[in-house]
Amino acid sequence: MKAFLGRFRQEAVLLVLLAAFVAVAWRLDPTFLTPKVQGTLVKLVLELAVIALPVTLIVITGGIDLSVGASMSLAAVAFGLAAERGTPWPLAAVCALVAGALAGMLNGWIVSRARIHPLIVTLATMSAYFGLAEGISRARPISGFDPAFQSLVAGPLMFFVLALAAAGAALWLSRTVKGQAVFAIGLNEKAARFSAIDVDKIKFWLYTLAGTAAAVAAVSYAARRNTVKADIGHGMELDVVTAIVLGGTSITGGRGTIGGSLLGILIVHEVRQFVSWHWERDEINLIVIGGLLILALVANSAFGKKTDSA
């Protein structure tokens, strides 16, 4: 039991935090917790979570991907443009996935080849991908997709995709040679290279995966909202990074769990939704999420120090 708690300490703390938040929210506004409200809101969390999975792995390697929101926009626009031209929706979805994967590959290629810090690389590509998405769609919304697509993808399918992906990522991270290498890279990349770990290859594929996951989120979004626009991914990276850090993943790499990130996503999402539900003010959200990120970083560094000295 003690070992179990030790291993899932971060998750336990997050659960308590989530419970505390729900209690406060319930006191402030009991309507927020009704199944109906939660049901409609929970769909967005699936998209955030799907993106957070590969980004968690990237952060564990000591990297970061700020361009996931932009990749999502790019993929969504790719889907929209294809569908608009009468492409059957499965093919349009493939277009979106290819666009997302390519966006991720470019990130991965620059990061692993040119060995430039991913923060800068993905900051640059974030701007570029947003611009590209806006350019090819001429910044207009594209709507009206196949109803069959909407009912299938917007239904429970996305939930199963996420469950499968999360389980896969968690298993991969803890039980495979490459998964364990991710931690080694984050803790000491030099030593990992000296140990014949293929650092560049692992990084390349993780960034590619992040772009692809952003595309999956984009397709889900298109099905749910029946419309896409070049700015739908705006601010996604902030939510994702906040959730990951909140979930106990060290921003400098080497430590982190999939479960933590999922709980982090849930908290970020609930907080965000509650703020806009209760106060109906989106600008407060930006401040709240920013504050949450800082808090998570501070808590994390204190927590990290404690485990280091132990």
Add this chain to the structure above:
Amino acid sequence: MAALTPGSTGLRRALVPLGYPCPVPSDLLLEVQGLSKAYDGVHALEGVGLQIRPGEVHGLVGENGAGKSTLIKILAGNVVPDSGSVGMAGAGLNLGSVQASLDAGISVIYQELVAFLDLDAVENVFVGREIRRFGIILDRARMRERTSQVFQRLGVGVPLNVPLCDLSVAQRQLVAIARALETECRLLVMDEPTASLSNREVEVLLATVERLKTEGVSVLYVSHRLDEIVRICDSVTVLRDGRVVETMPASSVTRERLIVSMVGRQIAAQSQSAANAPGTVVLEVRGLGRDGAFEDVSFSVRAGEIVGLGGLVGAGRTEVARAIFGLDRIDSGQVLVGGRDVTNRGVLAAVASGVALVPEDRQHEGLVLPLSVKDNLLMAARERLARRGWIQRRAERTKGDELSTRLMVKAASLDVPVRSLSGGNQQKVVIGKWLAMAPRALIMDEPTRGVDVGAKEEVHSLVTRLAAEGAAVLLVSSDLPELLELSDRILVMCEGRVSGELARGEASEEALMALAVHREERAVS
């Protein structure tokens, strides 16, 4: 500076004449008592005491990892000791403050000189303490005059208006000494000052040290070069494993006595591994070159053979090792492993062909410190134990146990972080990482640096055993006794080239050093 009259500059400290007699009745300048410092539970220093009189040249010797550099860093104020005190001229020194050490008159000249290479000698001497006229305008003429005065007192000539990058290492060192004297230094700590100097330059430096002595400046002279120690020191302190073994007056000091004291035993006669008949060529490099690092390096290592790679720091040995291992780009030449060309194919290809590298920097390149002993031991071999990429826990556990037993790793368990192990045991883990791969060619870069004597022995016998089992070993080491003891033959590098090869019979510290500095000397004459 002795010619300075009060009020000639605005610098308060410049008013104290050089070699100012001790203001306290004690005849000691420096008194170190009970100094201890541990890193991650490993003692770097344990109850060290040291006494230096004014105008004394005090030698400090010890093997790598004996604690010399920790002691120096404490004196410089860069490292805070766990316990102990340092008295300077009778007053207690505020430990852990660089400024306090400087104010007390302690200057340290590190082996890797800290200097501004784009500035000239005058600017380097006065940087941060420039003499100003009316508080703003730099008084370059005065600074120049004072610098040349210092050089005159030292009896050396150094061009004043040439940027340091165009001066030799020896000249830069003299600039550093001049700067120290300008700061009213009363104790000059010199860390391996002659490590990269030619024979002639060494003479100049030693003469300078003699000169400092007559000026009343004390010198703590840290060196591996025992002949120099014997020649210029008034007394010598020997450190071993963080403790003071003994302090002897110069009159009783001989080279042999120092070695025995440093090592703690008579050095065993070097014979055992010569019996191996070397097998086929495993590792061969042909005309290897990397721009700015080394050129035209050719040699081969046979199965069962230990080939030493000697030379001064910066001669290009580590760079050659890295290039063979596929870490750095090779600009010309070839690397062949078992006849297969792996030039510029990267680390993965090198490892796949059977090359392993135990890197110089154990903590940064060799290990992932927060990870467990087991994770580190298996870091390279994991893929081989896995099934389609999935980790086989039982197989890993067995292999980890086998390796740690074979290497005699002293750890509470295989699951403790490798950080908690002592330096010697950490090094065994780095070696163990490659044993799991059964390497054909093992390159070891400074395998016993910072390792205590006991573990050093174990590493040595391990290397010998691996060679006996058929591995081709390339041993890079600055530890001359180690190189001489283990190597079947020794290649010496100097300024990026192989300057010579010594067979076991003809190898000696002197022959090695002669080859290591050989080309530099020729360039001077």
